[in-house]
Amino acid sequence: MSDPAAPPQSGTTHDAAPSAPPSRNPGSYDELHRRAQDVFPMVFEGCRVAVQKGLSQHFQVSHTLNISPNMTGYKFGATYVGSNVQGPGEAYPVILGDTDASGNTTATVLHQFGPKWRTKLQAQIQKGEIAGAQGSFERKTDLYTAGITLANTNILNDSGVFVAQYLRKLTDKLDVGMEYMNSYGPRIPGGSFSVLSTAARYTTANWAAALAFSKHSTHISYFHKQAPNLAFGVEFTANAMHGDAVTTLAYQAELPDEGVTFRASVDTNWTVAGVMEKRLSQTLPFTIALSGMLNHQKNAGKFGMGLIIG
Template structure:
């Protein structure tokens, strides 16, 4: 049937650019609870609208304890809530290892990212330099309530799917295949937001029979967030828990 007289032909609405590939991965990653063990104190200080520093002290019974310092500088050109250019990030731990990243916008469509890594390792009179090349990103797509990504490289493949059911419930699924180790891992995670209680709960279950969860609780009007997490692997009989205090 033809269009009604005087009616313009119907066109599909443009979906728009899904955003940077790192941003697509971040949405799914944030659904999963972060690994927690021991006690961690995080203090964040905003020095200006462009500069922020973070101090992290971690005390662990399973791994090494230490201190970590992070500094972030952001520029004036903002394309989205998390996309500001140029951006400089630096991270140093108590052993002297330094990692740095620089992100810059070249023109309107080209984004450049440089990663610098310096290891605080001394071997006589020689030095060790490392160059890391990331896997090429082949596919990424999104819609208002879901994001799917695919990353393929020489070492294997990584796929993820993120879905926001509503303002309180978000879920994420990851599939990672390692061709060198000849193994694959499947992970399912979810996030429940409780606005009335100022709390967020994140849980996960993977194909290695590991289960875990982290409960975060904000304490307004204080700029303090408390987090308690626990993780259990049934097959390996491993259990660890952690507690984090974030100020700022």
């Protein structure tokens, strides 16, 4: 089950982390297809200006102004990363959130208790009411990650979502796992709906392939590192209940000397998308982003331009 928001999996800090052997933990079940999905462009629409400012080693704020047909307004964000270092580039707790001028707010708290237990709490408030809430708990060892998630649980009308996940490392390259999801509530036919999924992932130094399937759906991804600055990703998703299937091909190219990163994708629905990021200066933190998406079948598209400072 994907998170409603996509916060960083761990915090970063400038404090020196104690040396430790590399972890053999396979990661969480939600990260099965992450290497391929990281290649795909994150398309946006309209104009966007974002200013990010680090106030200390542990605290950062951001100011974002969006002008688009779907969302126009100002948003303030803040991120706090604690000093509880659990590994290189990994520190807890992590507290982040953002709010707009209307008071719509999202917040995430991520904390790890010792080397094995981690919890994540998320909430979303819209128009003065709680629009969504989710809590997850994970146990991580060198060989597996097991976790449970409770989302939008309402004890008054007996509704919500329960998810249990397990991902285990069989060899240095092969991981297998399972996910059980149960949605229940008075609006669901029969009172509840359950899905059991099985997954596997094979990882090498230059490529990774992952497969997850259930009775009603299939999800396959492939990542390939062609060169240090060039990577490809392929993703196939099919849902028998919705009667659709989509294959998407994407690539990411980097020009480090020019400060340019380009991501593009094309899928079987005839949708072409691309995002280019260009660092304007080697000494000043100014980055410009250009985004575009065009669906040839529907003759629809959206385009955006952004400036990131910080």
